[in-house]
Amino acid sequence: MPRSRDILERFRSAGTPGAATATGVPADRVxxxxxxxxxxxxxLAATQAEVSRIRIGAQREAEVRRQQATERAAALVAAAHRQAAAERADTARQATxxxxxxxxxxxxxxxxxxxxxxxxxxxxxPSYVDRVVSAARAAVHAWQKDDP
Structure with missing residues (x-):
């Protein structure tokens, strides 16, 4: 779309004021x-189409790589959980x-x-038994003396 300045430029006089010259409208630069x-x-249209195709392909590949990275990360996390469980069990066995x-x-x-x-x-x-036997004999002996 032509700018307003370009439109006005068409109606500008062909020369500067002064001597008469051929009149005309300047060429349309736009x-x-x-x-x-x-x-x-x-x-460039073909190049732009190629760029668009490359960009779409790159976006697809980026999505595939993101998905693969997510799957790898999930696998690593699962492996880490399994290893942690094994380590906990091993530590429990060692503690036990x-x-x-x-x-x-x-x-x-x-x-x-x-x-x-x-x-x-x-x-x-033996010494305790001797003491007990001796004390028992003394008690029996004292009991026999007291008994008429």
Whole structure:
């Protein structure tokens, strides 16, 4: 669309005021420029169509790549969850084994202490038995004396 300045330019006098000259309307520059550029722009039409085709293909490929990346990411996340579950199970097994070993060690220590108590009891028992027997005999003897 021609600009208003171009339209007004058509009605401008052909020369400067002064001597008489041939009158006329200047050439239409917009039409001349359009005629000059049309062949060049026509050649660019094929290029623009190629650009559009390339752009559409690139958009499709980008979407495919996005989808593949999303699938890969989902697979990685799933693998990470599986690995995390395996690590948690392994850690639980190790902790259980550790606590079982500690319990076994504590049980063994308790057995040693119990054996030591039994040994001390066995060593002390004869003297305690002698004391009890002696006290019982004294009580029986005192009871027999008191009984008429």
């Amino acid at each position: 039409s001349e420029l359009s005629a000059e550029l049309e062949p060049v722009l026509a050649q 084994r550790h606590y079982e070993e500690e319990a076994a060690a504590a049980f063994a220590a308790a057995e040693v202490n119990a054996a030591a108590v039994r040994h001390r009891a066995a060593e002390r028992m």
